[in-house]
Amino acid sequence: MKIAVVSDIHGNVLALEAVLADLKLEAPDVIVNLGDCVSGPLWPEETAAILRDTNWPTIRGNHDRIVLDDPIEKMGPTDAFTVERLSAASRDWLATTLPTIRLTDDVFLCHGTPDNDDRYLTEKVEGPKGHLPDEETLLAELKGEAAPVICCGHTHIPRVIPLQKTGQILLNPGSVGLPSYEDDHPHRHVMEAGSPHARYALMSNNGGAWNFQEKILTYDWDTAARQAEENGRLGWARSLRNGFYGPLS
Incomplete structure (x- = not known):
């Protein structure tokens, strides 16, 4: 079985369209979506209209939950x-x-x-950025989940991490639509993929051995950045153009 894993689209319909075009070429058996589908100062409704028709198994990300459940006066500007x-x-x-x-x-x-949809699995925040956690930290965050392959998103940083003690593999495909961001939980930090490309991952089981492929796709990120600028979000625009959020100040 060939499985495509997408995550963290964040309303970037242009990046999603690039991924969809590539998926037609790859022809996976199953496509799954790990959430944070529409939140962003870009094209939330246009993105949702496409996703509604996909019938992909889809996880509810932390921003999806906020959009559904929180009163608007308590939301940040993105949601x-x-x-x-x-x-x-x-x-x-x-x-x-x-x-x-x-x-x-x-x-x-x-x-x-x-x-917990609002905790990082494949990154640990130390100082101003996230870093790869050690195996003990990873196992503690799994809380006993024993599946051989665990797919997660949220950090926007692509990772494939084999765990030596359990034989499990953790896959984070990175972000389709937002390569970097700034957050203040647990303290102020940035996550940066370092390039503006749209990302997703492919995984397949060949005779009991899992193989993984990171897909890194060009799309019209300048237009996406201009859309963020027009909607008053300069940090998003820098991220979309460059893959870096910018220095903390």
Whole structure:
């Protein structure tokens, strides 16, 4: 089985369209979406309209949950922008997403960690950036989840991490639509993929051995950056153009 794994589209319909075009060439058996689908100062409704028709197994990311559940006056600007533009049909679709999915006996899907959509699994924040955690930290965050392959998103940093003690593999495909961002939880930090490309991953099981391929795609990120600028989000524009968020100040 050939599985395509997408995550963290964040309303970037241009990046999503590039991924869809590549998926037609790759022809995977299954496509899964690890969440944070529409939140962003770009094209949330246009992105949702495409995703509504895909029938992909889809996880509810932390921003998806905020858009669905939080009052708009408590939202940050990214989620408030999104919720104001989503149609009823798109909200109804977003409400069908799930916190986690056990895709097969071998593959478990989550957004952050298996029990928390707002915790990093494959990054540990130390200082101003995220870093690869040690194996003990990773195992503690799994909370006993024993699937041979665990797919997660949330960090926007692509990773394939084999765990020596358990034989499990952690896959983070990176972000389709937002290569870097700044956050203040647990303290102020940035996550940076370092290039503006759209990313997703392919995985396949060949005779019991899992193989992985990172897909790194060019798309019209200048137009996406201009859209962010027009909507007053200069940090997003820098990220979309360069893959770096910019220095902390």
